[in-house]
Amino acid sequence: MREQQVHRVSGIILIVLSLTALLTVLSGYRVSFQPFSISTLPPQPDEGTQAHIFQLSIVALAPAILLFLATLDRKRPLRSARPLAIAAAAVALAFGALYYFEHHH
Numbered sequence: 850m851r852e853q854q855v856h857r858v859s860g861i862i863l864i865v866l867s868l869t870a871l872l873t874v875l876s877g878y879r880v881s882f883q884p885f886s887i888s889t890l891p892p893q894p895d896e897g898t899q900a901h902i903f904q905l906s907i908v909a910l911a912p913a914i915l916l917f918l919a920t921l922d923r924k925r926p927l928r929s930a931r932p933l934a935i936a937a938a939a940v941a942l943a944f945g946a947l948y949y950f951e952h953h954h
Contacts, residue, residue: 856920860932862913867939870906873899874943878950903943910940 877899914933922929 852920853922856917856922856929859913859917859920863910863917863932863936864939866906866910866913867936867943870903870910871939871943871946873903873906874946874950907940910936
């Protein structure tokens with residue numbers, strides 16, 4: 850029973866960290882009131898707090914993924930893989946948005 854609890858908590862941590870990374874990237878850009886217009890915030894001399902939060906959330910994903918996989922329920926792989934899939938999608942969107950915002954705006 851204890852292993853299931855650790856697995857459940859590590860799945861929640863995966864989702865929270867990946868959504869934190871995504872929301873941090875998206876919060877660095879503001880949408881103006883003109884349709885389809887995105888403008889960046891003025892450049893800062895330091896990377897800023899948002900960049901550090903993004904970096905820390907991505908780094909923290911590694912041990913969370915290892916813990917999640919170590920406690921994986923092999924009897925129900927699809928149910929166990931759901932948090933991993935959600936986290937992977939959020940991280941892919943975060944890196945995609947980061948690439949788009951840095952190279953196209």
